[in-house]
Amino acid sequence: MTGLKLAIQTVETDVLIIGGGTAGCFCALTISENxxxxxxxxxxANIKRSGCLAAGVxxxxxxxxxxxxxxxxxxxxxxxxxxxxxxxxxxxIAKRLNIVTxxxxxxxxxxxxxxxxxxxxxxxxxxxxxxxxxxxxxxxAAAEKDNITVLNHxxxxxxxxxxxxxxxxxxxxxxxxxxxxxxxxxxxxxxxxAAGLYKPNNPTxxxxxxxxxxxxxxxxxxxxxxxxxEMTSFEMRFIALRCKDTIAPTGTIAQxxxxxxxxxxxxxxxxxxxxxxxxxxxxxxxxxxxxGNGPCFLKTEGITDEQQMELFKAxxxxxxxxxxxxxxxxxxxxxxxxxxxxxxxxxxxxHTAGGYWVDHHRRTTLKNLYAIGDAAGGSPKKYxxxxxxxxxxAALSILEDIKxxxxxxxxDNRIKEQVKYLSRFLENNGSxxxxxxxxxxxxxxxxxxxxxxxxAYGYSSAKLGIAARRIDELLIIADTLKASNLxxxxxxxxxxDRLYVCKVLIRxxxxxxxxxxxxxxxxxxxxxxxxxxxxxxxxxxFKDGNVEIIFxxxxxxxxxxxxxx
Amino acid sequence: xxxxIDRDKCISCGRCRNICPGNLIETDEAGKAVMKYPSECWGxxxxxxxxxxxxxxxxxxxxxxxxxxxxxxxxxxxxTDWFIVSADGTKYQIKISKKESNRY
Ligand SMILES: Cc1cc2nc3c(=O)[nH]c(=O)nc-3n(C[C@H](O)[C@H](O)[C@H](O)COP(=O)(O)OP(=O)(O)OC[C@H]3O[C@@H](n4cnc5c(N)ncnc54)[C@H](O)[C@@H]3O)c2cc1C
Ligand code: SF4
Ligand code: SF4
Numbered sequence: 001m002t003g004l005k006l007a008i009q010t011v012e013t014d015v016l017i018i019g020g021g022t023a024g025c026f027c028a029l030t031i032s033e034n035x036x037x038x039x040x041x042x043x044x045a046n047i048k049r050s051g052c053l054a055a056g057v058x059x060x061x062x063x064x065x066x067x068x069x070x071x072x073x074x075x076x077x078x079x080x081x082x083x084x085x086x087x088x089x090x091x092x093i094a095k096r097l098n099i100v101t102x103x104x105x106x107x108x109x110x111x112x113x114x115x116x117x118x119x120x121x122x123x124x125x126x127x128x129x130x131x132x133x134x135x136x137x138x139x140x141a142a143a144e145k146d147n148i149t150v151l152n153h154x155x156x157x158x159x160x161x162x163x164x165x166x167x168x169x170x171x172x173x174x175x176x177x178x179x180x181x182x183x184x185x186x187x188x189x190x191x192x193x194a195a196g197l198y199k200p201n202n203p204t205x206x207x208x209x210x211x212x213x214x215x216x217x218x219x220x221x222x223x224x225x226x227x228x229x230e231m232t233s234f235e236m237r238f239i240a241l242r243c244k245d246t247i248a249p250t251g252t253i254a255q256x257x258x259x260x261x262x263x264x265x266x267x268x269x270x271x272x273x274x275x276x277x278x279x280x281x282x283x284x285x286x287x288x289x290x291x292g293n294g295p296c297f298l299k300t301e302g303i304t305d306e307q308q309m310e311l312f313k314a315x316x317x318x319x320x321x322x323x324x325x326x327x328x329x330x331x332x333x334x335x336x337x338x339x340x341x342x343x344x345x346x347x348x349x350x351h352t353a354g355g356y357w358v359d360h361h362r363r364t365t366l367k368n369l370y371a372i373g374d375a376a377g378g379s380p381k382k383y384x385x386x387x388x389x390x391x392x393x394a395a396l397s398i399l400e401d402i403k404x405x406x407x408x409x410x411x412d413n414r415i416k417e418q419v420k421y422l423s424r425f426l427e428n429n430g431s432x433x434x435x436x437x438x439x440x441x442x443x444x445x446x447x448x449x450x451x452x453x454x455x456a457y458g459y460s461s462a463k464l465g466i467a468a469r470r471i472d473e474l475l476i477i478a479d480t481l482k483a484s485n486l487x488x489x490x491x492x493x494x495x496x497d498r499l500y501v502c503k504v505l506i507r508x509x510x511x512x513x514x515x516x517x518x519x520x521x522x523x524x525x526x527x528x529x530x531x532x533x534x535x536x537x538x539x540x541x542f543k544d545g546n547v548e549i550i551f552x553x554x555x556x557x558x559x560x561x562x563x564x565x
Numbered sequence: 566x567x568x569x570i571d572r573d574k575c576i577s578c579g580r581c582r583n584i585c586p587g588n589l590i591e592t593d594e595a596g597k598a599v600m601k602y603p604s605e606c607w608g609x610x611x612x613x614x615x616x617x618x619x620x621x622x623x624x625x626x627x628x629x630x631x632x633x634x635x636x637x638x639x640x641x642x643x644x645t646d647w648f649i650v651s652a653d654g655t656k657y658q659i660k661i662s663k664k665e666s667n668r669y
Contacts, residue, residue: 045586054586054609058667112666120666128666132645153588174588202566205626208587208607209566215587215607245629256669310668313661316647320636321566321608324625327649327657328634487588487601 004426004485006172006179008419012407013040013149015398016168016184018156019220021051022135022384023373024190025142026100027391032145035399039148040182042171044155044490045215047139051192052213052350052374053384056132056318058252060104060111061383062097065121070094073125074557077381080277082516083535084236085353086378087557088360093379096389101127104388108137123255132317134384154180156219157422157493159187159227159369160410166227166369167408170418174486179419185405186368186398189356190391193238193348193374194218194501196439196494199447199454200344201247209321211240211247212346220375221347222497224356225504225542230365230550232377232539233353234501235508235521237345239457241282244295244339248319253298253338256314257307261285261340263293273518282342283518286456297337308334342519344453347501350374350382352520354505357539357552360560361397362390365541368405370394378537425492428482435491438478442499445470450506451522458522464510471502504540507547511538566626567606568613569635570598574620581612581621613638614645 015031017024020043028039043050064073073094078085101119105111112120112128119127142148156171160181168183195212208214225231241250253259260268261281270276273284285296303311311333315322326332349355355377362370372394373387382390446452449467451459459467478496483489514530515523539550555561570581570590577596586609589602598620600606613621619639625631632652639646643664649657 045588046584049584049609049611049615050586054607054611058669110664110666122669128668130661130663130666132661133663152583202626202629204628205604206566206629208605209626209629210607213586213607214605246625252667252669309659312659313665314667314669316645316659316661317667320610320623320647321625321629323647323659324623324634324636324649325630328625328630328632328651330651330653330655487591490588 004177006177006423008179008181011040011180011182013038013182013184014402015039015186015188016182017041017188017190018169019043019051019189019191020047020139020142020150021190021192021373022053022138023387023391024188025138026388027188027190027372027395028142028148029145030392030395031398032147034395036147037402040184041142041148041150042154042156042169042180042182043150043152046152047143047150048136051135051216053135054213055320057134057384058131058249058314058318059122059126060101060129060385061126062381062385063101063119063125063127064094064098065124065127068124076125081353081380082529084233084516084537085380086555088555088559088561089358089379091557092360092393093382093386093389096392097385100385100388100392107141109134130317151180155490155493156191156223158223158418161227162408162410165367165408167410169223170422172422172486172489174490177486179422181415183407183409185402185407186370188394189220189224189364189369189371189375190373191220191375192216193346193350194221194498195346196443197347197446197498197502197505198344198452199443201341201453202245209247211242211343212348216374217494217498218347218501219493219497220371221355222500224364224366224371225500227366228541228543229369230357230539230541231504232355232357232537233508234347234505235512235538236352236354236517237520238348238352239282239345239519240343241285241340242343243322244341246319246321246325247343248315248322250298250340252314253300253311253333256311257300257303259299261296262299262337263288263296265293269293269296279518279520285340286342286519290456295339297339299337300333301335301337303334305334308332342453345451345457345520347505348374349377350387352380353377359562362394363397363563365563370398425481425483425489428480431480431482433477433481435481435488435495438474438481439495442471442474442495442502446502450502450509457519458524459509460524461510464506468503468506471499471506475499504542504547507540507549508538511549566608566629567603567624568600569622569624570600571620571622572597574618576618578617580615580617584611584615586611610638614640
């Protein structure tokens with residue numbers, strides 16, 4: 001049988017944005033509102049509901065509330081992240097959080113206000129919203145603009161690079177049998193973080209009932225890794241504390257009705273494990289289970305019917321499975337405590353610090369390439385508004401930088417090679433291994449040897465050595481996979497991209513010879529935090545098939561960091 | 566965790582296929598929507614909210630405690646009606662206005 005044949009379509013634009021999610025849509029919108037530049041958004045799904053915001057979100061979790069300042073926000077992020085953040089990046093975001101929030105409200109987001117017209121605080125740095133339709137609101141604002149072209153259902157597989165400059169990207173359409181080669185003066189990576197690296201909480205039928213979007217498969221990182229971009233802090237993984245099985249957020253309950261975490265014996269257990277930061281609440285739960293004190297719960301029994309109804313509604317607005325789980329059994333949080341568990345690890349630059357190493361303007365180390373949102377590293381706790389702020393920062397930088405830029409095209413022979421690589425999966429003879437088998441093998445390796453749920457997130461260098469070898473073997477097998485249609489071609493790239501992310505992640509985990517963050521980075525060979533030697537960033541560059549580690553000194557709040565080799 | 570499409574109710578508009586963030590829904594020769602990859606559903610409910618015919622049902626897999634109950638939505642410009650049918654057939658309806666913020 002001959003394989004599917006793909007035609008090549010060439011697109012030229014001023015700015016290409018890869019991923020029409022939170023950050024990508026807002027970046028496009030900012031460029032459009034401030035210039036006549038042509039913007040193309042290439043999105044693997046449909047921007048109306050793609051990415052993290054698909055189901056809706058609970059609250060705006062990064063906002064400078066009354067009594068807080070951008071400076072106190074940076075202090076908080078630094079404290080919660082054990083010191084290893086790019087203060088310059090966090091500070092630049094903090095200064096824009098409230099501006100982008102107002103813009104969201106102008107676009108149509110419902111934000112709760114008091115009678116004086118002020119936003120009602122949910123916490124010091126958080127405000128209350130109806131976040132169910134946040135993505136359609138953002139997407140519509142972008143799609144309406146004359147100078148923004150949205151290419152929905154186009155999956156990007158690699159950058160086009162010439163002489164060390166990113167000159168666009170290559171992708172394929174899931175709708176027509178088409179390969180897109182998109183040339184741009186400036187390219188922005190906004191393709192989100194990476195889920196599905198590790199064996200998930202629900203590994204069988206409900207394997208995608210996970211916290212992070214299972215459709216954000218680290219493509220943004222992988223295309224950068226393959227092109228030689230510098231990455232930072234992958235070892236600061238993100239692991240969420242979530243409601244058991246549905247993996248719905250716990251903060252809604254914990255902050256909303258101010259409840260506590262209790263073990264099976266009804267004891268509050270968190271504080272004996274340290275200051276209750278985000279990762280300590282998780283670590284405490286993991287430890288209680290290991291000691292045999294589990295299961296652990298959020299104590300909700302006895303809340304009022306009204307509180308319970310508010311929780312039903314809040315979850316319908318962002319994680320409907322949780323409300324279904326309660327009502328399907330004719331019960332609710334007022335009747336029984338809510339069991340909690342830690343998720344599998346993710347790489348998410350909007351929650352922790354893994355991602356592209358960027359300068360003050362969100363330029364990556366590859367010329368003409370920017371990174372924003374969950375794809376960009378160094379600044380934890382961006383959440384929705386921080387991602388918008390980064391979209392805005394990159395847009396404003398591009399407006400300056402693009403003045404002297406021009407479209408560069410690549411020579412045809414190199415393009416032909418890339419197209420051949422992409423088409424090969426359609427032409428491969430049947431592989432010994434089905435696509436999902438490689439995915440499951442990768443998740444098993446990472447789970448067992450690189451600090452997954454199975455080992456309570458801990459790893460050792462001996463285990464990482466095995467993981468590294470196995471991931472390399474799987475990369476070779478992945479090359480033999482066969483796609484019979486475009487959806488299968490997508491599935492193959494989603495695996496290859498995750499394998500590259502795993503490869504880099506393993507080296508980062510190994511390189512940090514201390515334990516800086518409980519659970520996120522639990523190095524059993526070096527179980528203590530070591531401030532004397534490890535107040536620095538672990539970065540990496542993929543070169544000639546190897547991941548080279550680079551250590552970099554901490555960057556301060558007022559620095560204007562520029563890349564110098 | 567997944568969705569089921571009621572073929573008889575489906576009016577072949579293609580909107581669910583167009584919206585799914587995971588590209589999981591396809592259409593058959595008659596243009597009717599088919600959930601092609603049930604075990605890859607994230608459970609985001611985008612397809613339910615998009616469906617003009619109320620043809621999409623959302624349910625929990627047995628591996629996460631599902632017992633046959635399900636959820637579907639009625640979509641309106643200013644509010645969403647959430648209908649939940651429990652495992653024993655009890656019916657719940659929760660109406661949420663788009664202008665009403667989460668309390669928590
Ligand atoms: C379930 C969940 C709940 C959350 N709740 C909250 C909350 O209540 N409050 C809060 O402030 N924050 C919340 N967050 C965090 C916040 O939503 C994210 O940090 C933010 O939306 C990330 O924005 P992004 O643009 O980087 O990624 P996304 O919005 O996910 O965008 C990435 C886009 O890239 C596309 N893409 C991926 N790969 C490719 C490819 N190869 N080619 C083309 N396109 C591609 C994706 O389809 C997607 O549209 C939540 C996150 C999750 C996952
Ligand atoms: S619930 Fe979301 S992920 Fe599942 S099929 Fe519908 S749109 Fe796709
Ligand atoms: S949205 Fe509803 S009616 Fe339209 S194709 Fe899908 S299931 Fe059928």
